[in-house]
Amino acid sequence: MKKGSIASKIWIGAFSFFLWVNSSAETLLPQNMKSMSVGNVDCASSTCHGSVVPWNQSSVLQNEYLTWKNADRHSQSYQGLLSQKSIQIAKKLSLPQPAHLTTQCLNCHTHNPDKKFQGANFSLQDGVGCESCHGNAEKWGVSHTKKGVTHQENIKNGLYPTSQPVALAKLCNSCHVGNTTNFASHRLMAAGHPRLSIEINTFLKIQPPHYLVDEDYKFRKGDISPVKKWAIGQAETITARLEMLSDPKRNHQGIFPELALFECSACHHPLGSQQRTSKINQAPGVLRLNDSGLLMLRAIIQVAFPDKLGQFNSLVTGLDQSLSEKNTLANPLENIQDNTKKLLLFIQQMVPALEAYPFRPEKIREIFLALVKGSPDYSNYADAEQAYMALSSIGEVYLQNYSKNAIQIKNSMAQLSKELANKDQFQSQNFIKEYSKFTQFLQVQNGVQ
Ligand code: HEC
Ligand code: HEC
Ligand code: HEC
Ligand code: HEC
Structure with missing residues (x-):
């Protein structure tokens, strides 16, 4: 001010x-x-x-x-x-x-x-x-x-330093995702605790803010794009989950690894609902990590660091395989930890690159399209929820340029939010159909269609 x-x-x-x-x-x-x-x-x-x-x-x-x-x-x-x-x-x-x-x-x-x-x-x-x-x-x-x-x-x-996006994400995540000290276990959830989920940029808006990001604020603290907060938030959320998974004190209860780190709907869904579609190279019938952040990060890496995409995909596949069928080793837990640590290291090295990355409008548009193209993968609630919040964070800086389609965009966002309103009645095919409309909105504006 x-x-x-x-x-x-x-x-x-x-x-x-x-x-x-x-x-x-x-x-x-x-x-x-x-x-x-x-x-x-x-x-x-x-x-x-x-x-x-x-x-x-x-x-x-x-x-x-x-x-x-x-x-x-x-x-x-x-x-x-x-x-x-x-x-x-x-x-x-x-x-x-x-x-x-x-x-x-x-x-x-x-x-x-x-x-x-x-x-x-x-x-x-x-x-x-x-x-x-x-x-x-x-x-x-x-x-x-x-x-x-x-x-x-x-x-x-x-x-x-709440004004700094990495520190900010670590702070919110310490309670909204957990870390190796603060842990919300599957037993806590089965006892009645709500499931935890967060997207930093969206949650900052819901909190609600007690500060005004005006010119004076930007001069004092810098002007950080919501898209950067979203991207760093994704990387930090995955980091927190992988750290919990690789923590020997935490990741095992009985014969299973800690279930709260996996997708709830991998187990909690009606039989025959055909929620399974192949995600990052994954077979049906396999227990999946809560990897919604990995799907978001995939879209970011594809655009911002395309030469790293192959390495990223193979690290994710490696971890998935160590958690599932291809694991015939004498010490499977050690193998999970090994693969977790490799992916963790990759993501931690990516964080400074994301901090430095200039999220220019044409790149934001490409990330947007990559997200929309990935929509067949948003086949369970946690993924769909993150994909929706990504649209709303990116849309904040990007979709406002698409004034021609403003009404359709608004309606579609409302429909997506409706699809997410009740997680027990979530129908992935409806969500995916609505989500994939966003490609058309962007193309119409550019005269492509
Ligand atoms: C859940 C976390 C959270 C809580 C609780 C919280 N804040 Fe903040 N606060 C933030 C974030 C995030 C920002 C924005 C980033 C920044 O400017 O550092 C912020 C910014 C501020 C600012 C800076 C505004 C500016 O223009 O530079 C002030 C002053 C502030 N908070 C005061 C308070 C006071 C007083 C309380 C307790 C009544 C409080 N905050 C509670 C997270 C929080
Ligand atoms: C010390 C732990 C802690 C930290 C740090 C923290 N939160 Fe929270 N947050 C909570 C708890 C606990 C609740 C639930 C409060 C309740 O409803 O009783 C909550 C609730 C919220 C809600 C309301 C959710 C809803 O369903 O309406 C939002 C939004 C939120 N936090 C955003 C943030 C953001 C953004 C940050 C980081 C700037 C942050 N929180 C940091 C513990 C924390
Ligand atoms: C890892 C951090 C964490 C731990 C540990 C944790 N909580 Fe929470 N709790 C949260 C957050 C964050 C929310 C808000 C979730 C949201 O709305 O997104 C919450 C929400 C709740 C709610 C629902 C609040 C409402 O108004 O709907 C209750 C009740 C609750 N917690 C009780 C507990 C109890 C009891 C314990 C200990 C046995 C506990 N929590 C441990 C982070 C935690
Ligand atoms: C590997 C499979 C698996 C995963 C993943 C899983 N659960 Fe469970 N869940 C179970 C089993 C098994 C039970 C105990 C049997 C039962 O109550 O149905 C259970 C019980 C529960 C219950 C108590 C149900 C009741 O009727 O009392 C809740 C609530 C719950 N889980 C929530 C979650 C949440 C939230 C997640 C994701 C963060 C999750 N679960 C992930 C297998 C899983």
């Missing part, structure tokens, strides 16, 4: 952007930070972030607390642990303590840093609050109100 010397801001903006890109790798998640958490009340006063209306004089809105309190589900996430549903989950899992005293639940449903970092005003009951995402405020809480202090300096003082 605040206007200043534009030239100086461009310089500072460009310089600090360069620094973030290079400093993201080792950032600790807020939950693991080794500084004091001051508690939500310290952020909530009316002269700080608890204003009732946005301030014009400030570079930030100042009413963040009320947006969070009134419109953001995160503010209710601790209360949720006291609900009837949570009481039942705890009972079914025979937890030794109620949900609101159980570390596993608290790690995702509130800010739960180590006890020695919980300050005087800290309260578990705040739920997923300011410091759950922005980091323990012991140091940056003091520095960020001082005049002239840059975003980069605040980050040095422990502010979590």
Whole structure:
């Protein structure tokens, strides 16, 4: 909002952007930070972030607390642990303590840093609050109100870099996908917990945002395309799942690997519904990983790094095969871990390339077409859901150019959303038919048809 010397801001903006890109790798998640958490009340006063209306004089809105309190589900996430549903989950899992005293639940449903970092005003009951995402405020809480202090300096003082897409995806995923510490197992889901799924760019919009990405914001923090957030989000989500799969503590329960990492509909679907179509080289009747992210990434790699596509496909096939029929080795688990780690390494090396990749309009169009062409593969709910959210994220920057077809596009998006409304009644053929219409929308505009 605040206007200043534009030239100086461009310089500072460009310089600090360069620094973030290079400093993201080792950032600790807020939950693991080794500084004091001051508690939500310290952020909530009316002269700080608890204003009732946005301030014009400030570079930030100042009413963040009320947006969070009134419109953001995160503010209710601790209360949720006291609900009837949570009481039942705890009972079914025979937890030794109620949900609101159980570390596993608290790690995702509130800010739960180590006890020695919980300050005087800290309260578990705040739920997923300011410091759950922005980091323990012991140091940056003091520095960020001082005049002239840059975003980069605040980050040095422990502010979590939510403005940086890799760090952002890791943060949201730590609770919405899980990681090797925060884990939502198949048993938790069978006890009544909702299944977890996320697409970073879409979820940022639903949250809802308590910040305004205007010119001033872009000068301070950079201008990151929603398509980049989507692409990096996909790579990071797969990373999180593969890390869980290759974690020897996590990936095995009884004779099966941890089922929550697989496609729910691989097992939970009526017999004879013919949901099976071949995906990335896969045979029918084989247990499949939740690989929706891999399908999205396939479209991205195909366009952005075509020379890497062959390697990607063969790593995915390798992992699928180690999980299924072709596995006759003496130690199948070790083989799964080996293949998981290879794919993981490939994706981790791709992340910096995605960070640096300029998502230009013609490339976005190609990714769009690659997604639409892949539609026969969106044969189960998790894939279809990701494919829909991809359209909505890419559409945000791209489809708006297709004003001629605006009404058809809107109707089609509404129809896709309707197809996804009830996951137990999901009919893949209807979804795929509607999804594949998008090729026509793009071609009509270009006069191809
Ligand atoms: C890996 C992180 C994670 C863990 C562990 C976890 N949850 Fe959740 N929980 C979530 C997320 C994320 C949601 C929201 C899902 C959505 O709507 O997309 C959620 C939703 C819920 C809901 C539904 C809320 C509503 O209003 O519909 C309940 C109830 C719940 N969790 C209880 C629990 C209990 C009890 C535990 C511990 C036994 C637990 N959770 C462990 C992340 C987690
Ligand atoms: C679920 C995560 C999450 C929670 C909880 C959260 N934020 Fe944020 N916040 C974000 C994200 C993401 C952004 C946008 C990226 C950025 O600017 O760093 C952001 C941006 C901001 C900004 C920067 C606006 C700007 O123009 O630079 C402020 C100020 C802020 N949040 C304050 C708060 C306060 C105060 C709370 C608690 C009431 C809070 N946030 C809770 C995720 C969160
Ligand atoms: C510390 C764990 C945690 C982190 C970090 C986190 N979330 Fe959440 N989120 C939750 C939980 C738990 C819920 C469910 C709250 C409830 O309904 O009780 C939730 C709910 C949501 C919802 C509402 C979902 C629905 O079904 O309506 C959205 C949207 C969301 N989160 C987006 C985000 C985004 C975007 C980020 C990253 C900027 C993020 N979250 C980071 C734990 C977290
Ligand atoms: C490898 C097969 C397999 C996969 C994959 C799988 N499940 Fe299950 N699920 C089972 C089995 C077996 C049971 C226990 C038998 C039963 O209750 O039907 C079960 C039970 C459940 C139940 C309890 C059903 C009831 O009637 O009480 C829920 C809920 C559930 N799973 C959800 C999920 C979700 C969500 C996913 C994906 C994240 C998933 N499952 C993935 C095999 C699977």
